Amino acid sequence: MIKRLIFLGLLLLSGTSILPVSAQILTIATEHFPPYNYLDDNSKVVGINAELVQRSCEIAAIDCSIQSYPWLRAMSLTLENDYGALFSTLRSADRERQFQWVGPLVKSRAILYRLKSRPEIQVTRLEDAKNYVVGVARGDVYEAYLQQNGFSYGKNLFGFATKAEAANLFVQGKIDLLIGSWQILPMWLAPYNATVDDVEEAFQLRELGDNYLALNLKVPKQMVDQLQQALQKLHESGEYQQILEKYQYAPQHVSAQK
The missing domain is CATH 3.40.190.10 (Periplasmic binding protein-like II)
Structure with a gap:
């Protein structure tokens, strides 16, 4: 018992989290980019990709907090926060090693x-x-x-x-x-x-990639996998398509699944 208490004390002093993955809050940043993500009249983040991300969090039983910022600020916060994430993030070759990825979400040709x-x-x-x-x-x-x-x-x-x-x-x-x-x-x-x-x-313009939820490299892989599986369930259940139709989004412009 004494050894266990000493071990827990050392963890607290070191700043290491001892909370289970499911108990951690995933702090998700986004920008004003309608119809994919934007603030409604009540200052709530809504939009096609916002709903896909929020529903993925709910299905995966992950506590997610979504806030809107200017893009550079949103990117900076995500890179600084061990439990940070960002959408709608185009998954380009230059960004590939900066994040872990869940998606694709929805986008259209530029x-x-x-x-x-x-x-x-x-x-x-x-x-x-x-x-x-x-x-x-x-x-x-x-x-x-x-x-x-x-x-x-x-x-x-x-x-x-x-x-x-x-x-x-x-x-x-x-x-x-x-x-x-x-x-x-x-x-x-x-x-x-x-x-x-x-x-x-x-x-x-040339296609540079699909939109994704980009997660800090320190986010546990278990959480990343849970979110990817949850997004897949949205596809399989038909809810993904329902969200697109809610925003009157043209299906022919939707990114193909990978």
């Missing part, structure tokens, strides 16, 4: 859009887009992709805290190209009295 009122904007290849200003979210995977392809701030990139934030200056014609998809544009444009009828595709 496209460069222009206003219909600006037909002079012509992009037939990525190189052409360098002649215009593209709105990007700081820390986003497409920011890195464009920079790797020769784009730069002060020349043809303009940064925002969130992806949706770029829509304001885009509608005003102050930036030339907006990265988005037909699924997300209606919610992005609505606050600025614009609709998808006001825009058109300029160029389809």
Whole structure:
């Protein structure tokens, strides 16, 4: 008994958690990225991927706390927290070894859009887009992709805290190209009295990966596996499809399971 008490005391002094995996709270960060994840009128995180993640937590019997932040802050918190996670995170080659992964969740093709009122904007290849200003979210995977392809701030990139934030200056014609998809544009444009009828595709960007729930490398593998199994159960039960239909999401744009 004395040895056991000494052992427990040493664990407490060392800061090592002695709680079972199921008793640990998984702190999940996300960003404003409708319709996948966003705050409703009651400041609750909702959206297609938000519901998929929340239901996966419930099925796996894991206590999850979901909060919304600007993307760079959300990424930083996840990397700093041993029980941190982040969605909707595009699983790219550059990020592969930074996290453990649960998914795929839902996403759609990334496209460069222009206003219909600006037909002079012509992009037939990525190189052409360098002649215009593209709105990007700081820390986003497409920011890195464009920079790797020769784009730069002060020349043809303009940064925002969130992806949706770029829509304001885009509608005003102050930036030339907006990265988005037909699924997300209606919610992005609505606050600025614009609709998808006001825009058109300029160029389809290269696929960089699927959206996932990214977990800190120190999250126990048992918890990661439980969440992956729970997501699979959502597929098998038909609830996954029901969540998509709730948000009127077009099935043809859904990422295939891997």
